[in-house]
Amino acid sequence: MNLIKSQNPDGTPVNLYYEDWGTGNPVVFIHGWPLDHQMWEHQMRVLPEAGFRCIGYDRRGFGKSDKPWTGYDYDTFADDLKAVLEQLDLQNVTLVGYSMGGGEVVRYFSRHGGSRVSKVVLISSIAPYTLKTDDNPDGVPSEVFDEIISNIEEDRPAFLTGFGKMFYGVNVISHQVSQATLDWNLNLAMQASPKATIDCVTAFGKTDFRKEMHTIQVPALIIHGSKDKIVPIEPTGEHAAKLIPEAQFLVYDDAPHGLFITDKEQLNEDLIRFIST
Numbered sequence: 001m002n003l004i005k006s007q008n009p010d011g012t013p014v015n016l017y018y019e020d021w022g023t024g025n026p027v028v029f030i031h032g033w034p035l036d037h038q039m040w041e042h043q044m045r046v047l048p049e050a051g052f053r054c055i056g057y058d059r060r061g062f063g064k065s066d067k068p069w070t071g072y073d074y075d076t077f078a079d080d081l082k083a084v085l086e087q088l089d090l091q092n093v094t095l096v097g098y099s100m101g102g103g104e105v106v107r108y109f110s111r112h113g114g115s116r117v118s119k120v121v122l123i124s125s126i127a128p129y130t131l132k133t134d135d136n137p138d139g140v141p142s143e144v145f146d147e148i149i150s151n152i153e154e155d156r157p158a159f160l161t162g163f164g165k166m167f168y169g170v171n172v173i174s175h176q177v178s179q180a181t182l183d184w185n186l187n188l189a190m191q192a193s194p195k196a197t198i199d200c201v202t203a204f205g206k207t208d209f210r211k212e213m214h215t216i217q218v219p220a221l222i223i224h225g226s227k228d229k230i231v232p233i234e235p236t237g238e239h240a241a242k243l244i245p246e247a248q249f250l251v252y253d254d255a256p257h258g259l260f261i262t263d264k265e266q267l268n269e270d271l272i273r274f275i276s277t
Contacts, residue, residue: 001064004057006083008071016080017064018057018088022048026090027275029056030081032099032124033200034160034189036063039098042264043271050272057084059101061196063188072199074207078107085116094119094275098260099231100204102127102240110212119275120220120244123267124257126231128209128239138234145205149198156197160189166229169256176262185258213243220247221274223267225255248274 004016019037021044029040037044037056044054058065060080061072081104085093093116097105102125108114132139151159164170164185168177189197222244224237233251241249250270255263 004080004084004087006060006080008068009076010070012068014060014066014068014071014080016057016060016066016084018055018084019044020053020055020088022051022053024048024051024053025092025094025275026053026055026088027094027096027271028081028084028090029054030095030097030101030104031056031059031062032101033204034062034163034192034197035185036065036188036191038063038188039260042261043096043268046268047271047275050276052272052275055084055088055090059196061200062192067193067196069195072196073203074103074107075111077104077203078111080104081108082112082115091116092118094121096121096123096271097125098123099257100126100200103204103207103209106209106212106216109215109217110209114216114218117218119218120216121223121271121274122220122237122240123223124225124228124231124237124259125222125240126204126236128213128243129207129235130204130231131206131208132235136235138232140205140232142206145201148201148205152194152198152201156194157186157190160186164189167256168258168262169227169229176256177258181261210239210243213240214245216244219274220244221270222247222249223252223259223270224250225252225257225259225263227254228257230257
């Protein structure tokens with residue numbers, strides 16, 4: 001197995017699983033909750049054909065990576081990312097962070113100075129802040145995250161089944177992905193540890209990155225769907241575009257949260273264009 005050696009805050013070892021496809025300048029894909037690196041299938045299949053080396057790894061607690069009881073906070077996630085970049089000796093890296101993976105990207109810059117990274121892409125990202133507060137009125141109420149945790153504790157498969165439909169904008173009149181894709185999505189999500197699945201809700205829902213966004217001092221591309229019902233665009237994509245110097249901001253009209261599948265052709269074109277220039 002392809003494993004990166006990282007560790008818990010207490011020093012105990014943690015192995016991170018990764019896939020490494022293609023040659024050329026490296027693109028590191030950071031997956032969203034509650035999936036794993038396999039969500040990037042359509043990107044990691046296409047970008048190597050355009051001359052890029054694509055690395056996707058499973059966040060601790062998810063996929064084939066180790067599933068420790070603790071360590072589900074963004075400082076630790078950023079340290080795991082640092083381990084990936086250093087142990088694979090990657091240079092001139094484009095970091096692509098999706099949903100909660102956007103938090104890893106931002107914290108890596110504020111905590112580790114963005115070493116080895118030349119470009120950043122945030123897709124449907126939770127950064128800079130998703131929680132509704134007095135100074136972040138467009139955010140998601142705290143009670144919503146508490147309810148998510150309660151539903152996971154009560155019946156994780158049932159919650160993830162309904163969540164998957166909202167993820168891809170599936171409803172009575174809209175079927176942007178197949179039932180087979182929804183089944184696959186559930187299978188990926190169920191491979192995660194229940195503890196990681198729960199703890200990450202607090203991490204991505206209540207971590208404030210607003211004072212860290214300015215640390216991203218490399219070319220940045222922000223992509224968000226206008227119909228994202230999981231991560232609302234107003235406190236995240238729109239705000240990030242204002243806080244990251246000279247960031248490019250693309251809004252996909254009518255796209256849901258899971259645009260890496262529903263809008264895969266457009267996303268691949270935009271990624272190749274941005275990374276190539």
